[in-house]
Amino acid sequence: MAKKNAAWYGHDFGLSFRMFITMFLLAALYLAFIVVLWQLHVSLFLLILIIGGLALSQYYFSDDLVLLSTGSQILTPQQAPRLTSMVERLAQLADVPVPRLAVMPTRMPNAFATGRNPKHAVITVTQGLVDQLSDQELEAVLAHELTHIKNRDVAVITIASFLR
Secondary structure, three states: OHHHHHHHOOOOHHHHHHHHHHHHHHHHHHHHHHHHHHHOOOOHHHHHHHHHHHHHHHHHHHHHHHHHHHOOEEEOOOOOHHHHHHHHHHHHHHOOOOOEEEEEOOOOOOEEEEEOOHHHEEEEEEHHHHHHOOHHHHHHHHHHHHHHHHOOHHHHHHHHHHHO
16 A cells, blocks of 8 residues: 555656766765875875765764754654654655654754665654644645655765765
C-alpha cells in the first residue's frame, strides 16, 4: 500500500537535475580546495588525512552537529505522541523510513530536515511552530520536510556544509 501512495509525493525531475548540478559544482569546489592545499605544499599524507577526516566526520555526524548547534533535543514517542503519529503516517505514505523528531526551543515558527540519507534523517520543529499551528498545518509542514528527505535534499546540504 505504501508504494501506491508514494506517488502522492511525486517526483520533480527539475529539482533532481538542479541537485545533480549542485553536487557537480560542489565536487568542483572540493577539488579546487584540494588543489589549493597541494599548491601550498601540504604533504600528500596530511592532505589525505585532513580531507578524509573532515569528510567522514561531516558525513557521519552532520545530523548531530546540526542538532547541537541549534540546541535541538530528540523527542521520544512518549514526549510527542501527536507529532510522532503524524510523521509515522506521512513517512509510510512517502515510502521512506521514519525519521527521528527533534524540537528546537524557540518561539520562532520554523522546521527543517537534516541527515545524510533517508535512513539517518531528522526533522526538527521549533516549539513555536508546534504551539502556533493547527494539526492540519503542522502535518503540511512535516510533509514538506519529508519531501526534502525523500528527494535527498538533506544529503546535498550535508555535503555542501563540508567547507563551511
